[in-house]
């Protein structure tokens with residue numbers, strides 16, 4: 636769906652900030668998401684994605700700056716039933732069935748989706764009569780998706796939606812998400828996975844230490860991070876001088892192969908040719924991983940694993 640530029644944006648942050656003690660979870664974020672856009676928030680554990688989403692949903696007020704949904708306070712949009720959210724923390728309700736729960740939640744919205752349709756879209760039609768408290772983690776995750784869809788929201792917010800899903804369920808999930816986005820809704824999802832962000836969003840916001848450090852398509856991020864990869868066979872050659880070649884930003888040695896990340900592949904290749912170091916030479920654009928690493932801080936975030 637083509638985003639509607641010019642109209643009041645679906646999401647607008649201006650200098651929004653939120654700290655927990657000394658931790659600046661969201662550190663002065665300016666952000667505008669147009670209606671109809673599908674946007675990924677991509678970052679490592681602890682980068683600030685969930686806090687950004689909490690501000691966006693009005694679950695906590697910003698310490699500074701403003702957050703608006705559809706031109707007003709988030710609470711207004713949420714109360715008007717314009718927002719559906721799938722959050723990481725959500726407990727199963729005892730005894731009710733999947734269809735009952737989805738019907739109940741949908742019934743609180745002004746124009747809900749028929750229950751069968753929400754279940755169909757979330758890929759759980761076969762679970763309609765099952766008790767919610769007896770589902771597996773992956774099934775429950777899909778019930779949460781159905782709940783987020785139930786009110787037919789203008790803005791769908793998904794915090795790490797595929798975290799508990801196996802490969803097949805992930806594919807089915809993304810197909811459903813795209814089908815919903817294709818109807819004109821705005822979708823914001825957070826993820827650790829570069830491939831998911833690139834494959835399923837029109838636009839990727841890279842979050843690092845509470846800030847948005849890059850904003851664009853996968854290709855734009857690669858270009859913003861700059862550069863290419865030049866690799867060749869060392870054939871026993873020493874490597875000390877390679878980082879001094881023009882354009883070279885970093886060197887990695889894998890077995891007998893050198894991998895140079897360079898800002899100017901032409902200059903690097905010419906210099907390598909002068910050194911006679913062109914055996915098995917390959918030049919490739921920087922990967923999205925390279926871009927992510929170049930755009931974000933490399934200091935490990937405590938406790939959890941880093942981005943893939």
Ligand SMILES: Nc1ncnc2c1ncn2[C@@H]1O[C@H](COP(=O)(O)OP(=O)(O)OP(=O)(O)O)[C@@H](O)[C@H]1O
Nearest residue numbers: 655658659660678679680681682683684685686687
């Ligand atoms: N309620 C809280 N109290 C204290 N610190 C918090 C709280 N919530 C978040 N933080 C801290 O704020 C920072 C940002 O956390 P946030 O959960 O927003 O990151 P995230 O990108 O969503 O991470 P993850 O991918 O692990 O969910 C982290 O350093 C986190 O420890």
